[in-house]
Amino acid sequence: MATTAKEDPGKDEDVTMAETSVASSPKELRNVLYARCATFPEDHVFDQNELLSFKILPENTVEQLSVHTKYLTKEGLFKLMSRDGKACWKVVKRADAAKYKTLTQDEAIVYSYIEASQREGIWSKLLRNKTNLHMTTMNRAIKSLESKNYIKSIKTVKWPNRKTFMLSRLQPSEDVTGGPFYTDGILDEEFVHQMSYWIERYIIGRSWWHPPLHEPSKRKSNSKLTQEQAEELRARDVSRRVHGRPRSEAMLPYPAAYNGYPTLAEVTRAVNASELSGVVMRESEVGQLLDILCWDGRLEKIRGGRSYKAVRRVAGEDGAMLENGLTESxxxxxxxxxxxxxxxxxxxxxxxxxxxxxxx
Structure with a gap:
């Protein structure tokens, strides 16, 4: 028998696990099953085979598993779903499950559909169609959920006049809010203008050579800068490095081998370092502003679209600003x-x- 135990070391472990399970109460078994499932990501979906593979239940049969999953579903800790025509479950946080116990039947129905909408939210008209509740009943449930701070009303960029609801603990997705360029569903034109202006000046400073801020030839050879003049020049130089440069007639092209034209990643880092925006800008958001500046003819993509260069403009006979590609070649x-x-x-x-x- 000793030889058999050595040949199959896992057998005794299975017996011990079964004995422990038999000694456990149904409540303890459900707690162990729930705790095991709670270690997975929130969006993980369990089927019967996966739950049985945990070998938590003493008999480990589908019938025994069904008893415990029904109880956990009734308690709100499991959410019953269907995949490929077969039953499956999703774990619900205990805090969220506790909320359902405080809700009426109508409130629970409304809350479940709002919860399923996640960060996109759900339109009140669509919510009514899904719940099939009377308008007065649904409005009463929504008002109660809002008073408990379970849900909130949000504005969407695409449909600002629609009343949309989502869970209070979630933040709307960018498709809903429009990203940092929108405030309460309304385009912040001043913010877009300021960001575009800053980015354009930054790229101008990286695209063209500018004469030094102080030309020694304009001073007498034996003259020296005073302390005040030196500090003023230094402050102007720092300011220009941080905020870029405006277009001027003194802009001169760099040699063909110049590789200092900024990329999208570099522009994004510069924008975030400037702290011009109250939020951290992502490359996709900065890219939208760069595209606008390119469409307006103020910037151009070079080197296969990897870098950006400010377009130099010169005044025409009528005073209009005209592009002159010859001066750049x-x-x-x-x-x-x-x-x-x-x-x-x-x-x-x-x-x-x-x-x-x-x-x-």
Whole structure:
């Protein structure tokens, strides 16, 4: 017998588990079963086979499992569902289960549909159709749930005039609120303008070379800066590095090999570091502002759309701001442009800068 025990060490463990289960009361078994299921993620769904695989019940049969799952469902700790035509269950937190016990039947029905809507919320008209309750009965249940702070009313961006409800402990999804650009379902145009303005100046500062803030040639060779002048120049320089630069006639293009044009990730980090927004901006949200600036012709995507560059503009004869792509290419600032021609000493075929520029 000793040899048999060594050959099958798991047998004694199974017997011990069964004996322990037999000695346990039905309440203790249900608590053990619930605690085991509660270790899984909230959205995990259990079927009969998975619950039986825990080997918590003494007989471990479908009939015995059915008795305990029915009780847990009645107590609100399990939520009965259906998958592929078969019964399955989802764990409900004890705090949420306790809420159901304090609700009337009508309130419990309304609460269950609002809970199922998660962060999207549910429209009052759709809620009424699903619950099949009379308008007065449903409104009474909603008012009671709101007074207990179980649910709340929210505004959606797509349908601001619709009354939508969701659980009080949840935050609406971005599809509902519109993200950081909306306040109470209304587009915050001033916030969008300020963010776009800041981003544009930041990219201008990374896209073009600007003359130094202080030109030594404008001072006498033997003159020195006073302490006040030095502090003023330093403050101006720091301010420009943080807030970028405006467009000016002094903007000069960088060489073709310049790789300082910012990417979406870099712009996002700069925006969050500026603390201009009260919330942390995500790349998808900053990308929306960059797309708007590109559509307005103020920025352009380069290097396969990975980086962004500010478009330089010059004033036309009528004072309008016109784009001039020639000033951004090597030809527009070439010192021997006048003698550049086919078969000449300088031509486009042998230009050592032109090909590098086209590969940007």
């Amino acid at each position: 090597p030809c527009g600032r070439c010192p021997v442009f006048d003698i550049c021609e086919d078969d000449g000493p300088v031509n486009a075929r042998t230009c050592e800068y032109f090909q590098d520029w086209l590969e940007l």
